[in-house]
Amino acid sequence: MKTFLFLCAALSVFVTTAIVFVLIRDSWEFFANIPLTDFLFGTMWTPVFANPQFGVLPLLTATLQTAGLAMLVAVPFGLIMAIYLSEYARPAVRETIKPALEMLEAVPTVVYGYFALLVMTPFLQQIVPGLKGINLLVPGIILGIMILPYVVSVSEDAMRAVPNSLREGGYGLGMAKWQVAIRIVIPGAFSGITAAFILGMSRAVGETMVLAVAAGQNPNLTWDPREGAATITAYIVQMSLGDVAHGSIAYQSIFAVGLLLFVITLLFNIIGFYLRRKFREAY
Amino acid sequence: MTDTTTTLDQETRHQAAPGFERAEMPPAIRPATERDPLRARIEDFSFYYSNGFQAIKHVDMPILDRKITAIIGPSGCGKSTLLRSLNRMHDLYPGNRYEGKVILEPEGENLIGPDADPVLVRLRVGMVFQKPNPFPKSIYENVAAGLRVRGIKKRAVIDEAVESALRRAAIWDEVKDKLHGSAYDLSGGQQQRLCIARGLAPNPEILLLDEPTSALDPIATAKVEDLVQELSETVTIVIVTHNMQQASRISHRTAFMYLGEAMEFGETNQIFTNPRHPRTENYITGRYG
Numbered sequence A: 001m002k003t004f005l006f007l008c009a010a011l012s013v014f015v016t017t018a019i020v021f022v023l024i025r026d027s028w029e030f031f032a033n034i035p036l037t038d039f040l041f042g043t044m045w046t047p048v049f050a051n052p053q054f055g056v057l058p059l060l061t062a063t064l065q066t067a068g069l070a071m072l073v074a075v076p077f078g079l080i081m082a083i084y085l086s087e088y089a090r091p092a093v094r095e096t097i098k099p100a101l102e103m104l105e106a107v108p109t110v111v112y113g114y115f116a117l118l119v120m121t122p123f124l125q126q127i128v129p130g131l132k133g134i135n136l137l138v139p140g141i142i143l144g145i146m147i148l149p150y151v152v153s154v155s156e157d158a159m160r161a162v163p164n165s166l167r168e169g170g171y172g173l174g175m176a177k178w179q180v181a182i183r184i185v186i187p188g189a190f191s192g193i194t195a196a197f198i199l200g201m202s203r204a205v206g207e208t209m210v211l212a213v214a215a216g217q218n219p220n221l222t223w224d225p226r227e228g229a230a231t232i233t234a235y236i237v238q239m240s241l242g243d244v245a246h247g248s249i250a251y252q253s254i255f256a257v258g259l260l261l262f263v264i265t266l267l268f269n270i271i272g273f274y275l276r277r278k279f280r281e282a283y
Numbered sequence B: 001m002t003d004t005t006t007t008l009d010q011e012t013r014h015q016a017a018p019g020f021e022r023a024e025m026p027p028a029i030r031p032a033t034e035r036d037p038l039r040a041r042i043e044d045f046s047f048y049y050s051n052g053f054q055a056i057k058h059v060d061m062p063i064l065d066r067k068i069t070a071i072i073g074p075s076g077c078g079k080s081t082l083l084r085s086l087n088r089m090h091d092l093y094p095g096n097r098y099e100g101k102v103i104l105e106p107e108g109e110n111l112i113g114p115d116a117d118p119v120l121v122r123l124r125v126g127m128v129f130q131k132p133n134p135f136p137k138s139i140y141e142n143v144a145a146g147l148r149v150r151g152i153k154k155r156a157v158i159d160e161a162v163e164s165a166l167r168r169a170a171i172w173d174e175v176k177d178k179l180h181g182s183a184y185d186l187s188g189g190q191q192q193r194l195c196i197a198r199g200l201a202p203n204p205e206i207l208l209l210d211e212p213t214s215a216l217d218p219i220a221t222a223k224v225e226d227l228v229q230e231l232s233e234t235v236t237i238v239i240v241t242h243n244m245q246q247a248s249r250i251s252h253r254t255a256f257m258y259l260g261e262a263m264e265f266g267e268t269n270q271i272f273t274n275p276r277h278p279r280t281e282n283y284i285t286g287r288y289g
């Protein structure tokens, strides 16, 4: 049994290493043809044109905007819901809501994508002037809702791990319940909460289907979330499904943007790790 | 037959209030206490946990102004329960129930009355816990927490109050150069004195301490004991301890509790040299604990 488990662990390490290896190998060939600075700072992404351009900024801005919008939704609502569940809800209520939230995570993301495209966008078009049928705003909001269950569940666990002795210390100073929540519980659970949000952010950055469906497939350098624009992930599905020739530079570009995505997520995780260390809870 | 006995018993007790004498017991109250100014009076106080267990049974006890009142007694006799009643800590958990009165003098306000707001009570009655429980914040912010709750925002006012509380808690010299460092970097004894400073900063009328030295080494314990004695010049202190030497060293009045009842209350000297109740005598001579 022990050997079996070890083999499983070894296999997962091997697979991860292999993926990173392939990413780097194919990107290597890509960057042999396209200078890194052209890739990072170029403003045109036209891989299948006769005169292809590989400036990743249009994909990157779309990815960062949708992820940023997702955080604008997930941070405030996630915090409020986690505080409610951990500090205010009666146990019976908590035991009902938490599994329900976790079930939301099981909804296939393509469903969220079509919900964004067919329900949410037409609705918001009546409120937000100039909102295109394909845009960044709606998938961003939907992404925020999608990562909400995860963010709530992890931050709520962190809040409940704050020992009661700290809460009593706060009450002993004459704090009201909401003051204990804000001044004691949130700082006490800080590292867990940041970890929740950073991992939620990584998910938003890496999410594919919602963006492919509702944010469009058109590389478009814009900071206006009412417009549509392809994200890194949307580009990856689009190219992988297309009939681009293996070994061509357009094919290799998939791995280059994949590597970029990997580096971004890695960066978030390192920041999360650092914050965790800095605000370690010793209680 | 049994009924009659119960009624008789209760009548006796009510006649004897606010002391503890019962007809069948030797007189246990030192009458002279009534001359000292009172900060609070516990009157016919009972407490029930949410599971129905009556942890405190008809306790009467005066709390003298700017004196140290020690509560001693064997483990599980209800010392913490009584102490935590005084600042309504039991309200944090549903189903707990108080009976009787805890009158804060000189206003005569009943802290456990239906109109008393537990949050306001805790603004007036501070608490230090058995295990040091500093907040995961800087030393400065720990002490400032009680002031911020009271809406104090002026930097200069908070600075001054923090320094004064840390000085009163005899820890200023040890932390003055690292006020903005984490409270968790202090030793256990320092953390406990920090918690005392935190409790003192908002100037409570009464400071409750629940076995504040039980998690500390002898040197840190001695420091906290000295500190508590100094503090009693300015603030009323009620301290729970299972350490009888501690009670006899530092307190002015001592209450001996047993199975939820206050068996005996009196001047500390008298309790330790000349206990009136045989149970008290057994306890302080170490025949059981």
Ligand SMILES: Nc1ncnc2c1ncn2[C@@H]1O[C@H](COP(=O)(O)OP(=O)(O)O)[C@@H](O)[C@H]1O
Pocket: B049, B050, B051, B053, B055, B073, B074, B075, B076, B077, B078, B079, B080, B081, B082
């Ligand atoms: N939350 C609770 N629910 C029910 N019973 C409790 C609770 N806490 C303490 N008790 C009981 O109340 C009695 C007094 O406890 P406590 O006040 O902690 O004693 P002490 O501080 O003197 O050691 C004990 O018998 C204990 O088992």
Ligand SMILES: [Mg+2]
Pocket: B079, B080, B081
């Ligand atoms: Mg106790």
